Amino acid sequence: MGKKITHSYLKSNLTDLWNPIEPLILIDLGCEFYIAKFNKHESMNKALYEGPWFVIESFLSTRLPQLPTELYDKEVLEKIGKKLGRLLKIDSCTSATLRGLYARICIQVLIDNPLQNEVQIGTHTQKVVYEGEGIMCTCCGTLGHVLWNCPHQKKEI
Structure with a gap:
C-alpha cells in the first residue's frame, strides 16, 4: 500500500483486534516482517482461529x-x-x-x-x-x- 507501519502502531492494533489474555510480544524482523509471540495457547489460538488475520x-x-x-x-x-x-x-x-x-x-x-x-x-x-x-x-x-x-x-x- 506504499505505507510503512511502525512497530508500536502494529502492536497497538493487534492488541486491540486480538485482545490477548497476556501482553502481546511483537518482534520486528526487519523488512516489514513481524512475529507475534504467545506464552499462552489461548492467546495464540484466538489470534490464529478467530482473526482477523491481516491488519x-x-x-x-x-x-x-x-x-x-x-x-x-x-x-x-x-x-x-x-x-x-x-x-x-x-x-x-x-x-x-x-x-x-x-x-x-x-x-x-x-x-x-x-x-x-x-x-x-x-x-x-x-x-x-x-x-x-x-x-x-x-x-x-x-x-x-x-x-x-x-x-x-x-x-x-
Whole structure:
C-alpha cells in the first residue's frame, strides 16, 4: 500500500483486534516482517482461529452471517471470496463446519473500490459483514476513511 507501519502502531492494533489474555510480544524482523509471540495457547489460538488475520485496510476478515449450511462448501466459499475480492483464506472453523452462526473468509480488496454488502449465490442473497470497525466508511463503502470525513457525504450548511 506504499505505507510503512511502525512497530508500536502494529502492536497497538493487534492488541486491540486480538485482545490477548497476556501482553502481546511483537518482534520486528526487519523488512516489514513481524512475529507475534504467545506464552499462552489461548492467546495464540484466538489470534490464529478467530482473526482477523491481516491488519491495515486492504486485508479484511469477512463474515457471512446465517449462511445456509448447504453453502458451507469449500468451492462455494471460494466463489464467494472471488466475487468480493481476492480470496486469501477460509477460516478453519468454517471449513470444518464447526461454526454455524456465520462463515468467515479472508479477502484482499482494492482500497479505492467500494465494498459489497451482499453477494448473490444462485437464488440466495447473502449479507456480507466486514470485521474491523473504524476502517470502512458506512456512507460510501470505501476503505481508508470513515463516515465523519467522507468526501461523498452531503454536508449540512
